[in-house]
Amino acid sequence: MSTATPPVSSKLFGLFCLASYLLSLSYGSTFLLSLLIGSRGGNEHDAGSVISAAMLSTFAAVIASGHLSDLLGAARSVALFGLLLVVASLGFALTPGLGHLLLFFGLLLGLGWGVFYTLGPIIVASLVTPVQRAKYFALLSGSMMTGIGSGPLLGRVASALGFPVTAAFYLAALASLIGVLLFWQLDRHLKNASLESTAVSRISWRATAQVLSSRAVFPIIMVGLGGCVFGGLSSFQTSYAAARSLDYSLFFLGFMGAAISSRMLIAGFVVKRDPLRASCLLSGLMLGSILMFGFVVDDGLSYVIAAVMLGVGYGLTYSVINGLAANEAPSGTTAQALLLFSLSYFIGVFGFPLLAGKIIVEQGMATLLLTVMAVALLNWLITLGRLIWRRICTAKALQQA
DSSP states (O other): OOTTSOSSOHHHHHHHHHHHHHHHHHHHGGGGHHHHHHHTTOOHHHHHHHHHHHHHHHHHHHHHHHHHHHHHOHHHHHHHHHHHHHHHHHHHHHOOSSSHHHHHHHHHHHHHHHHHHHHHHHHHHHHSOGGGHHHHHHHHHHHHHHHHHHHHHHHHHHHHTTOOTHHHHHHHHHHHHHHHHHHHHHHHHHHHHOSSOOOOOOOOHHHHHHHHTSTTHHHHHHHHHHHHHHHHHHTTHHHHHHHTTOOHHHHHHHHHHHHHHHHHHTHHHHTTSOHHHHHHHHHHHHHHHHHHHHHTOOSHHHHHHHHHHHHHHHHHHHHHHHHHHHHSSOTTOHHHHHHHHHHHHHIIIIIHHHHHHHHHHHTOHHHHHHHHHHHHHHHHHHHHHHHHHHHHHHHHHHHHO
């Protein structure tokens, strides 16, 4: 069989991506929490606290997801914990005012999203050959990012139709419920299509040490830094847009459009290139988008351009380094490397908003953008450093030869 031929049917993988899109709407709707909590008398720090509550539960989710996968099957585990995403979305909409109940629903969000986000790539890794992983990871992350971007747009549509922002959370809950049902039904078909067993998905200290002492540690660090950038910008985009008299839906339209088109038109080309060169170029594009948000954006057009740059840069970087984490991990530790990859992502995307909200309240949006810029710069320097080091090693090898 040619490596260009997918071992999993297009229909099955298409349904898998559809289910992933539907579940992702629930996380995407959390980008409206700043708007929702603001309407109830809260501020960005309050919203950041709710989002960051999810970080605590994602630790448990990542650690437990491997055991759940071995016990119940990956797709069934996603389906069961996907119900928590439904409950969390309904909880955000129904909880009056502020209070600890919102933090509780944040914890449920972290559990549901953590299991799904961790096991999704593991399912993909079991369905395709190593050389195909970057391509299929791109398709999965494209589906998820499209769902994430669609979540806030539901709020904009609801507002335009005269409905409260809570309508977006109700719709996200309904979509997630459909996604749960799809994953439950797909479990047997995904197992039958698997090229390799997804057993030994459990994370251990020994496996962790093996992965973190290998080259896989670099993409794992990078996804955490990228998560900080994405979480810091997206979680408070409603506040950024309001401060500049812009429509926040333009950001999510630009971001989502870029996420879809880059995977349809560019991903197939990018994943065939040198992954270090690709990640260097794409993380540089992400850094450029932050510079635009900080110093250039002053109207709708520049706002959309910056969002598109972020969508292409962040979205494709994620796909490339996801493949690197899987392929640079020591033999027999692919699943564990992907678990650590997810854990690092969650620390960034859920942990950073707590700091970001505090910075906005105490120092202002400009300081947050400078902080995000510094994180994006560090992210780019890691992959640039790897390229330089590889060139040095190659030159030494040629001299010795």
